[in-house]
Amino acid sequence: MVELIIWTIIKILFILFFVTLPLAGVLTVVDRRESSMIQDRIGPNRANLSGDVWDLSKRWRFLGLLHLLADGIKMIFKEDYSIKSGNRWIHTFAPILAFFPGLVILSIIPFGGNVTVFGSSTNLQIASFDSGMLLAFAFSSIAVYGITLAGWSSNNKFSLLGGVRATSQMLSYEVVLGLTLMGIFMIYGTLELNTIVQGQQSLKVDGTPDLLFGFLPKWGIFLQPFAMLLYVAAATAETKRAPFDVPEAESELVSGFFTEYGSMKMGMFLFAEYAEVVIFSMIFTTLFLGGYHVPYLYDSGFILPFGWGSLSINPTLVGFIQMLTFLLKVIIVAWGHLVIRWTLPRFRYDQVLRLGWKMLLPLALANIIITAIVLSFI
Amino acid sequence: MSEDNRTLMDAGDLETSTMHINLGPSHPAMHGVVRIGIDVDGEKVLNSDVEIGYLHRGFEKSAENKRYTQVFPYTDRLNYVSPFLNNFGFALAVEKLLGIEAPRRTQFIRVILGEISRITDHLTCNGAMMMELGGFTPYLFAIKARERLYKIIEKVAGARLTVNYSRVGGVRGDLPENFREELLSILKEIEEDLKDINALVIRNRIFMDRLKGLGILSKEDAIKWGITGPVGRASGFDYDVRRDHPYFVYDELDFDIPIGENGDNYDRFLVRAEEINQSIKIIKQALDLLPNGPIQVSDPRIIMPDKGKIYNTIESMTANFKLVIDGIKVPAGEVYSFTEAGNGELGFYIVSDGSGYPYRVRVRPPCFFNTQALPNMINGDSIGDIIPTFGSINMIAGELDR
Numbered sequence: 001m002v003e004l005i006i007w008t009i010i011k012i013l014f015i016l017f018f019v020t021l022p023l024a025g026v027l028t029v030v031d032r033r034e035s036s037m038i039q040d041r042i043g044p045n046r047a048n049l050s051g052d053v054w055d056l057s058k059r060w061r062f063l064g065l066l067h068l069l070a071d072g073i074k075m076i077f078k079e080d081y082s083i084k085s086g087n088r089w090i091h092t093f094a095p096i097l098a099f100f101p102g103l104v105i106l107s108i109i110p111f112g113g114n115v116t117v118f119g120s121s122t123n124l125q126i127a128s129f130d131s132g133m134l135l136a137f138a139f140s141s142i143a144v145y146g147i148t149l150a151g152w153s154s155n156n157k158f159s160l161l162g163g164v165r166a167t168s169q170m171l172s173y174e175v176v177l178g179l180t181l182m183g184i185f186m187i188y189g190t191l192e193l194n195t196i197v198q199g200q201q202s203l204k205v206d207g208t209p210d211l212l213f214g215f216l217p218k219w220g221i222f223l224q225p226f227a228m229l230l231y232v233a234a235a236t237a238e239t240k241r242a243p244f245d246v247p248e249a250e251s252e253l254v255s256g257f258f259t260e261y262g263s264m265k266m267g268m269f270l271f272a273e274y275a276e277v278v279i280f281s282m283i284f285t286t287l288f289l290g291g292y293h294v295p296y297l298y299d300s301g302f303i304l305p306f307g308w309g310s311l312s313i314n315p316t317l318v319g320f321i322q323m324l325t326f327l328l329k330v331i332i333v334a335w336g337h338l339v340i341r342w343t344l345p346r347f348r349y350d351q352v353l354r355l356g357w358k359m360l361l362p363l364a365l366a367n368i369i370i371t372a373i374v375l376s377f378i
Numbered sequence: 379m380s381e382d383n384r385t386l387m388d389a390g391d392l393e394t395s396t397m398h399i400n401l402g403p404s405h406p407a408m409h410g411v412v413r414i415g416i417d418v419d420g421e422k423v424l425n426s427d428v429e430i431g432y433l434h435r436g437f438e439k440s441a442e443n444k445r446y447t448q449v450f451p452y453t454d455r456l457n458y459v460s461p462f463l464n465n466f467g468f469a470l471a472v473e474k475l476l477g478i479e480a481p482r483r484t485q486f487i488r489v490i491l492g493e494i495s496r497i498t499d500h501l502t503c504n505g506a507m508m509m510e511l512g513g514f515t516p517y518l519f520a521i522k523a524r525e526r527l528y529k530i531i532e533k534v535a536g537a538r539l540t541v542n543y544s545r546v547g548g549v550r551g552d553l554p555e556n557f558r559e560e561l562l563s564i565l566k567e568i569e570e571d572l573k574d575i576n577a578l579v580i581r582n583r584i585f586m587d588r589l590k591g592l593g594i595l596s597k598e599d600a601i602k603w604g605i606t607g608p609v610g611r612a613s614g615f616d617y618d619v620r621r622d623h624p625y626f627v628y629d630e631l632d633f634d635i636p637i638g639e640n641g642d643n644y645d646r647f648l649v650r651a652e653e654i655n656q657s658i659k660i661i662k663q664a665l666d667l668l669p670n671g672p673i674q675v676s677d678p679r680i681i682m683p684d685k686g687k688i689y690n691t692i693e694s695m696t697a698n699f700k701l702v703i704d705g706i707k708v709p710a711g712e713v714y715s716f717t718e719a720g721n722g723e724l725g726f727y728i729v730s731d732g733s734g735y736p737y738r739v740r741v742r743p744p745c746f747f748n749t750q751a752l753p754n755m756i757n758g759d760s761i762g763d764i765i766p767t768f769g770s771i772n773m774i775a776g777e778l779d780r
Contacts, residue, residue, distance in 0.1 A: 039518040344582070346511055348760060348762040348763065350421065351588075
């Protein structure tokens with residue numbers, strides 16, 4: 001029991017303070033660097049440690065990563081403005097409500113295989129629920145309240161419109177989001193994420209690899225490619241990033257639901273967006289990219305297809321390789337997710353809803369039906 | 379999706395009330411210089427009221443207290459994204475009143491620089507439109523292309539924006555060395571930039587859905603409102619001063635006038651995009667035809683002599699003295715001179731009483747007429763559509779409020 005508690009605390013600290021929050025922070029800078037490269041700009045290069053402002057060659061800039069620190073310090077030391085009209089308590093509470101429920105989703109994500117340290121063995125997953133993804137859906141719904149209350153309590157017409165837009169958009173896309181994943185749940189027969197990951201790359205009863213067409217691992221991306229596209233669209237809308245950023249469309253609604261926010265309260269909304277990107281990437285990796293699996297690497301070592309041979313590796317080493325693989329996949333997915341923002345223009349509010357209800361929802365339903373038919377014949 | 383693009387979701391039996399929202403002047407899309415008060419039902423705009431005048435600086439009144447040459451810096455600040463066009467428009471008006479014509483080389487220089495300004499104007503307008511629709515990357519590509527032109531403008535005029543390059547009866551200085559080669563290579567780069575921009579937006583489904591069928595201005599309305607330029611042409615009003623009332627040497631050059639069909643935002647975007655190509659075509663022709671010769675008329679009552687002459691000959695010194703103290707004595711009379719500026723017909727109405735100061739200057743700012751029609755174009759659309767519609771009429775407050 002003590003062992004379980006210690007493991008759980010270690011895992012929580014690791015996934016929260018060593019993976020998600022630092023990655024979300026770095027993503028804020030990556031987003032700026034990346035956009036500057038796409039757009040032929042220099043990008044963030046002012047923050048430096050050396051104090052020599054003028055000589056570019058003497059600055060220690062660390063690829064602009066110091067901007068993360070500078071922005072954080074700026075946000076924290078700005079005046080913590082609280083509105084005079086409107087509801088102050090809800091106004092203060094809303095960013096917290098928007099930020100933290102998303103982090104709970106981290107508890108169900110398997111970020112590595114089974115590892116053994118000092119004779120104590122554990123699965124690298126904080127909590128294993130049978131309800132699995134349902135918990136993720138439930139907690140991502142709670143974030144809607146934060147946005148809605150932020151828009152409503154600000155007593156600002158732009159905030160109100162932004163809040164209304166965000167609410168209807170997030171509610172609409174939750175339906176689509178759930179339905180796009182139904183195919184995955186049907187194929188792997190479970191909602192529990194670790195079981196899904198194991199199902200994506202497993203050995204048959206006779207010890208041979210369970211592969212698609214003899215060489216493809218049974219990852220979600222190969223079994224449900226169409227659902228993957230729908231999921232990316234729906235999840236982008238759910239995280240309110242471009243081209244679905246109508247709730248904060250800066251040219252229309254100034255800053256949407258967080259127009260009346262300043263200092264770290266606004267910082268929390270901005271940070272929540274990047275934390276959501278990380279969580280989205282984790283779920284995407286888990287469901288569609290084989291989670292922590294390296295292709296052809298099983299618990300006992302590599303088993304290559306077409307009988308090309310095999311290589312046995314220490315199981316604990318495999319566990320750590322898998323953990324690093326998971327992080328690498330998450331980073332790549334998050335990076336790809338950021339590119340979308342700088343490529344596409346923004347939808348209009350009603351077009352977003354029309355896309356969700358009239359196109360993505362029927363397509364997701366069709367995907368479920370086709371998957372069901374195919375599954376019934378196998 | 380485009381046929382029901384204008385229909386917004388109806389609240390049905392639910393009881394709704396309208397809300398009044400002030401867009402601007404402190405609003406990201408309103409440039410800080412205009413206010414649109416809108417009554418909305420949900421997201422649908424029921425009524426709108428455009429309030430202008432936030433950038434009124436009294437250009438017309440100021441011009442009455444300046445000598446003709448001194449007015450040029452003020453014209454830079456009318457449409458500040460295409461300063462050359464205003465410069466040359468005013469110069470042409472005064473020249474008409476004087477009854478003189480600028481030397482042939484000057485006229486070609488004016489065409490070339492004017493078209494460069496037209497390109498910067500259209501790049502800015504289309505770029506801003508893309509940015510306000512969330513396309514920040516194509517916007518920066520457009521600004522990058524514009525920057526190339528600003529570099530060469532700086533070489534010619536010494537300033538990027540406030541060029542103050544034209545003079546009555548000529549231009550201030552000759553073109554720099556290697557101007558032709560540099561400009562041609564820049565135009566080649568710009569054509570590459572335009573390819574990038576067009577690849578990102580022109581056939582982009584989101585972009586088309588945001589623009590098509592919205593902010594419609596019919597041809598009849600365009601004529602009734604007095605709208606000219608790209609906005610009028612996008613509505614099908616086939617009128618371009620360069621072709622219909624040629625000035626400078628436009629009648630010797632071969633170019634097409636793009637005409638839109640639907641008069642919606644997408645047409646206005648495409649018309650501007652095509653006008654950039656036509657301007658490049660005009661510049662290339664004019665560079666081939668550019669003759670050698672003087673760049674100013676040789677009349678000492680209009681153009682200041684060389685500094686060397688001023689210091690060494692009594693006639694030139696007198697001419698200099700008279701020009702500085704009295705200014706150019708323009709014969710009494712009045713003139714309405716109009717040119718095709720970035721936004722349409724830019725008119726200068728000048729009344730002269732024979733002194734060195736204009737008695738009255740009145741500008742016909744093309745985007746004033748565009749802005750008049752704005753409420754009709756945005757009523758019935760949603761809040762999100764105000765932004766591209768407002769962007770597509772290219773309201774430049776310096777010109778609008780004067």
